[in-house]
Amino acid sequence: MLALKKSKKFPSRINKNLAIQRVSDGAREYVIVDEVYSEIVRFALKQVYFDEKWYLDTYQDVNDAIKEGIFLNAKDHFVEHGYFEGRLPYKVPVDEKFYLSKYPDVMIAIRSGACKNANDHFYIYGSQEGRLPYEGFTLFRINRP
Incomplete structure (x- = not known):
């Protein structure tokens, strides 16, 4: 290994x-x-599926950085900084049943009002914590998820 x-x-x-x-x-x-x-890592990230529209809609600050000439485009930002900042390259589907069974503490967060559901938890906290949105998830797939 x-x-x-x-x-x-x-x-x-x-x-x-x-x-x-x-x-x-x-x-x-x-x-x-x-x-x-x-x-x-950057070489591998260049191979990751990337949804430019979603990324720019989700991370508004990247639009400004591109306009200022700091980055060529959204993918350039993701490869150079976004991934390392915990940003996602596309809208990742969350399997609510899997997520809640794998991470029972999420139900406590939902009940307390910290988030509405498993999808919200993943996007607010889970992706930053390294939680999987569905079984077998990886960014490094040849084809779109």
């Missing part, structure tokens, strides 16, 4: 960006510096 871990500084005998360490069970672990890790 390949495990990528971020490392601020790592003196490597192989090169300055990547090193291999053996772990106790004999599996390999690859350790890379932050800059290389970010580059790999």
